[in-house]
Amino acid sequence: MVCIMSVLQQKEKRSLFLSFQSDLTGDSEDYSEIISFIERIRNFQLPESAQSTVFSLSLRSLRGDL
Amino acid sequence: MTSDFSPLWSIQDYRDGFLVDGLSYDDLYKDLITTLDQDPTNAFISTIKSIPTKPNDFSKSLAGIPIAVKDNICYSKFPTTCASKMLKDWVAPYDATVVSYLLNDEATIIGKTNLDEFAMGNDTSTSFFGKSFNPWDSFKRFSPGGSSGGSAIAVTLGYSPVSIGSDTGGSIRCPASFNGILGLKPTYGRVSRYGLISYAHTLDQIGIFARYVPDLSLILEIISQNDSKDLTYKHQPFKSSLDIDNPLSVGVANNSFDVVPSDQQIQFKHILSMLEDKGYISIVPITLDELDILLPTYYVTAFSEAYSNLVRYSGQQYGFDAGNIFSTRLEGFSEEVKRRFNLGSFSLKTGYDEQLYAKSQKIRSYYVDTFTELFKKVDVIALPTMLDAAFSWDEFQSPIDSYKADLLTVPANLVGIPALSVPAGFTQKQGVKLPFGLQLLGGWWQEQKLLQIAYALQQITDYHLQTPPNLLRTN
Numbered sequence A: 001m002v003c004i005m006s007v008l009q010q011k012e013k014r015s016l017f018l019s020f021q022s023d024l025t026g027d028s029e030d031y032s033e034i035i036s037f038i039e040r041i042r043n044f045q046l047p048e049s050a051q052s053t054v055f056s057l058s059l060r061s062l063r064g065d066l
Numbered sequence B: 001m002t003s004d005f006s007p008l009w010s011i012q013d014y015r016d017g018f019l020v021d022g023l024s025y026d027d028l029y030k031d032l033i034t035t036l037d038q039d040p041t042n043a044f045i046s047t048i049k050s051i052p053t054k055p056n057d058f059s060k061s062l063a064g065i066p067i068a069v070k071d072n073i074c075y076s077k078f079p080t081t082c083a084s085k086m087l088k089d090w091v092a093p094y095d096a097t098v099v100s101y102l103l104n105d106e107a108t109i110i111g112k113t114n115l116d117e118f119a120m121g122n123d124t125s126t127s128f129f130g131k132s133f134n135p136w137d138s139f140k141r142f143s144p145g146g147s148s149g150g151s152a153i154a155v156t157l158g159y160s161p162v163s164i165g166s167d168t169g170g171s172i173r174c175p176a177s178f179n180g181i182l183g184l185k186p187t188y189g190r191v192s193r194y195g196l197i198s199y200a201h202t203l204d205q206i207g208i209f210a211r212y213v214p215d216l217s218l219i220l221e222i223i224s225q226n227d228s229k230d231l232t233y234k235h236q237p238f239k240s241s242l243d244i245d246n247p248l249s250v251g252v253a254n255n256s257f258d259v260v261p262s263d264q265q266i267q268f269k270h271i272l273s274m275l276e277d278k279g280y281i282s283i284v285p286i287t288l289d290e291l292d293i294l295l296p297t298y299y300v301t302a303f304s305e306a307y308s309n310l311v312r313y314s315g316q317q318y319g320f321d322a323g324n325i326f327s328t329r330l331e332g333f334s335e336e337v338k339r340r341f342n343l344g345s346f347s348l349k350t351g352y353d354e355q356l357y358a359k360s361q362k363i364r365s366y367y368v369d370t371f372t373e374l375f376k377k378v379d380v381i382a383l384p385t386m387l388d389a390a391f392s393w394d395e396f397q398s399p400i401d402s403y404k405a406d407l408l409t410v411p412a413n414l415v416g417i418p419a420l421s422v423p424a425g426f427t428q429k430q431g432v433k434l435p436f437g438l439q440l441l442g443g444w445w446q447e448q449k450l451l452q453i454a455y456a457l458q459q460i461t462d463y464h465l466q467t468p469p470n471l472l473r474t475n
Helices: A002-025 A032-043 B011-019 B025-037 B097-104 B149-156 B173-179 B213-223 B262-277 B291-310 B325-332 B335-348 B354-377 B399-404 B410-415 B447-460
Strands: B044-047 B066-070 B108-113 B162-167 B182-185 B205-210 B248-253 B281-286 B380-384 B419-429 B432-442
Touching (some): A032 B335, A032 B354, B011 B213, B025 B066, B025 B108, B066 B097, B066 B149, B097 B108, B097 B213, B162 B182, B162 B213, B173 B182, B173 B419, B182 B213, B213 B447, B248 B262, B248 B354, B262 B281, B262 B380, B262 B432, B281 B354, B291 B335, B291 B410, B335 B354, B354 B410
Parallel strands (some): B066 B162
Antiparallel strands (some): B044 B108, B182 B205, B380 B432, B419 B432
């Protein structure tokens, strides 16, 4: 039950936030399809070694000079 | 002008024209001004209106060479609009580093090219100044690709032998593929981004369009020179040798070409076999799994960084001002920019940032390691550039359909490696002959290997010499 409440609250918060944002830009678009698409990364399982990396990406790594 | 002028001229042809054959600079630009005024594709946002000052020294490598520059790169002689109402009259008070290097070599910048607003798109349709059209269809039913569509058209139609664009998730390679020309996204940090108006700063990179590999190589050598104004720049001198002494190993994943139509699959296999038969490459099977996850990873990163870069457009410092910040953004940004602004704000919101932006950076990090391992086994990886030839304007029903078309171009931006689209053949869509490109990905700083394979391909094929049937420049 606690878990369900937590999910509902999160969805509610998301909805409220986007509604607020939409008011700011006058954009009433329903973003649910795009949000479902980008939220796929939440469930992507990284290997253990990558999971433990707190924030390992740096501009140096993008240039290959780690 | 000389009687043998051709819109297919290379940089060397122009140089020979000026130095040997008596090509008149004034006549060349007089004709070009007329041609650009009559451009049927809407490739430019602004163009030269009078004959530019003649170069002082025609022995310089780019003296008098016409070059087009994407309109998100600052040049103080023209407005830099980013194809947005927000910046429609804004003139930069300085030149981007790449522009300075081109001008140092006495290039003549002929105008600023059209793009998707703030480079956010892949079809050059969201410009405040109207969409650009693919020159391969005179009925204007197809996109030139984007976001650097105008710069690609400039080379395709012979307005300039080379042009400058920017590539955040494929914005050079996509239009290069759709126009049948070369398009290079260099290694992240190879070319200074000083003066490039940021869309997503860990993904953005300035790059080059050209018809011929030696031209592309020369421009890369010039614009990749040192710059202390961009802290992400790393000085790695580039001096290209285009001949292949020993075969380069090219990694081909067994399923990576299955995503394109069958005629294009056959053509890709044909040209890779040709290169192998001639001794230029050796094909090595590789495994390249789960690239699909890189697409949402890319969009989370791009939306988030776009938001952080767009908040400066409030009307208070420069650009369009509708009287208050809300109206300024409401009226100043197009739908696609507002969409990305809102989704970026969402991705960075407390509570979601760990699950979205931070997670996307972890995935990027993991794929940096994955590609590092791959490039220990092969010199280059071959992929299609896009999933098909040019989109028709009615092909996508929703924004997400358009986002999914970037599947094969975003990996190079996420991990920072160089990638080149090379003309690879033609297909038919709605009865129209349209080009498509082969994408070559290299390890960090290995642009030379990409150019060597492209150069070899241009020696044994003529795809790069074929031109649109009706719209090619005639004077």
